């Protein structure tokens with residue numbers, strides 16, 4: 001314990017005026033009325049439990065309190081830690097007939113049956129206006145080979161400019177909705193608007209997938225091969241990700257639970 005306290009006192013940047021719950025053992029308090037930050041207390045607790053502090057030296061957690069940060073700063077943190085995010089390439093058509101295309105990384109599967117995907121519009125953008133007015137959109141997969149094009153369609157063009165034309169992307173007619181697909185994307189999910197949901201400064205858009213197409217080049221039977229799809233992902237700041245190594249691991253059913261977790265180990 002002495003060692004632990006010495007360590008903490010030799011790291012002044014770990015100290016702050018954070019108040020500390022009353023149940024901290026006296027021996028863990030620092031001299032001269034100084035108190036540890038909650039993260040440092042965690043470090044000390046762990047060190048105490050394992051009987052060695054050296055291996056835990058790096059376990060210092062910085063605090064991010066959304067109540068004390070601007071919405072912008074907290075957004076920067078969230079988008080850097082909720083990663084990697086798939087990038088939906090959303091095509092929509094305005095009432096005036098302009099085909100719009102924009103990347104949306106706030107994107108996921110929202111329902112299995114009926115099949116519904118969800119994208120989020122941060123603020124009100126042309127995509128959202130078109131989808132609300134026309135009730136239809138297409139989510140195209142963003143392949144790594146089209147990184148520059150995907151990024152370019154995130155430019156804030158006015159509504160009368162089609163990103164297809166500005167970026168030089170070819171359209172392909174959709175089967176059941178009006179907005180076109182991106183011809184060079186290997187996957188298109190044609191969607192009818194299920195509903196929108198205002199949430200904070202955003203609008204969640206739920207689209208029922210009424211038709212899907214996948215290029216046969218990327219299929220193995222009916223299964224799209226992830227290495228051939230080569231999807232882009234969005235990370236923090238202006239970072240993009242491409243596919244890393246792929247591991248296959250089946251979920252363990254409770255009837256197969258090994259008793260004591262730890263094995264069998266996978267081959268490296």
Ligand SMILES: Cc1cc2nc3c(=O)[nH]c(=O)nc-3n(C[C@H](O)[C@H](O)[C@H](O)COP(=O)(O)O)c2cc1C
Pocket residue numbers: 087100101102103104105106107120121122123125126127128150151153154155156157234
């Ligand atoms: C990789 C990437 C992901 C993005 N994700 C979103 C998103 O999830 N929601 C959003 O509203 N804007 C997102 N944007 C910004 C929009 O694409 C951008 O504001 C675009 O100009 C909107 O186009 P629109 O006005 O034609 O709809 C993203 C941009 C990039 C480059």
